Amino acid sequence: MNERERAATVRRMAREADPDRAIAALFAPTAVRDDLLALVALNGELARIANQVSEPGLGAIRLQWWRDALVRAEEGEATGHPVADAFGAVLARRKLSRERIAGLIDARSFDIGETVMPDTRTLNAYLFDTAGGLFALSAEIAGAEGENRGLIAQAAGQAYGLVRVMRSLPVLAAKGRTYLAADALERAGTTPQDLFAGRSGPGLSGLLAGMREESRAALSEARFHLHGEGMKGTGLDEAGRTAFLPLALVEPYLNALAKVKDPLRDIARINPLSRLWYLMRAR
Incomplete structure (x- = not known):
């Protein structure tokens, strides 16, 4: 998947996960629009975990995968997941708060447990x-x-x-x-x-x-x-x-x-x- 295909996939996933935030992002300046959509898509993927797993242990494994994947993606490694790769690039560009990102992921432990x-x-x-x-x-x-x-x-x-x-x-x-x-x-x-x-x-x-x-x-x-x-x-x-x-x-x-x-x-x-x-x- 090339960068253009990845961006289109992430936009689609953001719209499906949270139409309100995805549409709101379209009114943001062009330079930050795709980065905001990558954030919306990431949150959507984290929120979906509770509906994808049958027990808390499996959910915890998926949350840990996201923690590790974002670290690898920020360093430029391809994870194979369009949202992880897209948001990893956002992290590399924007130097976002690690505390906030950790909180966003950790909070989903409640969803699965x-x-x-x-x-x-x-x-x-x-x-x-x-x-x-x-x-x-x-x-x-x-x-x-x-x-x-x-x-x-x-x-x-x-x-x-x-x-x-x-x-x-x-x-x-x-x-x-x-x-x-x-x-x-x-x-x-x-x-x-x-x-x-x-x-x-x-x-x-x-x-x-x-x-x-x-x-x-x-x-x-x-x-x-x-x-x-x-x-x-x-x-x-x-x-x-x-x-x-x-x-x-x-x-x-x-x-x-x-x-x-x-x-x-x-x-x-x-x-x-x-x-x-x-x-x-x-x-």
């Missing part, structure tokens, strides 16, 4: 490493300059990540998994077993309403720091802000989630053309 998010603290840490890590690495790729870049990524990851948790609820619950925190479910008067059995109710509805408000609050915080409102010079430059374009979809998804009749069976969606409009407006 657990079926219930034990508590809110663990959920927040997971969102920090996954959704937040993607925003932080995207900002590095885009060459974001400005104070509070890490703070913005953390708030953005919380806002965007909570939306993903709520949207994935029907699919995961049907498989006997949930990313809703067990302690939050208990306070709401329900349990993971209720979710797996398809039993919804006022408690779950109240919990999800609270999560939507939490997502909105995090979105407001991210936007505040992103644009430097009230703090001269602390916002990000224009190139850096493109790394956070997926935030434009948070509010539309929250509105769609609020209209869902059965949160255990209905997946909140937004119109693809509307998605483009939200992203274009946020540029």
Whole structure:
């Protein structure tokens, strides 16, 4: 596979894995577009592992393969995997945070080893490493300059990540998994077993309403720091802000989630053309 074929393959894999982030990347400067798509594709490959393996040990082996493959690919060795090779080249060019990349991979150990998010603290840490890590690495790729870049990524990851948790609820619950925190479910008067059995109710509805408000609050915080409102010079430059374009979809998804009749069976969606409009407006 030559470089042009590899790039086309990675773009396709990014679109299939995460259409929202992949489309948002198309609005980034040309010089960083393919690097952002390689990051999206990498995250998609890591996220797929939980559905590909039958036991945690096999998942751990695959995660270790990715750790080793990225090291080899960064050094210029061909791994035979288009995403590993593409992102290895990104690492060589961009010198991205090794801590963030390790967090992105390590967080997937939860996916392959657990079926219930034990508590809110663990959920927040997971969102920090996954959704937040993607925003932080995207900002590095885009060459974001400005104070509070890490703070913005953390708030953005919380806002965007909570939306993903709520949207994935029907699919995961049907498989006997949930990313809703067990302690939050208990306070709401329900349990993971209720979710797996398809039993919804006022408690779950109240919990999800609270999560939507939490997502909105995090979105407001991210936007505040992103644009430097009230703090001269602390916002990000224009190139850096493109790394956070997926935030434009948070509010539309929250509105769609609020209209869902059965949160255990209905997946909140937004119109693809509307998605483009939200992203274009946020540029």
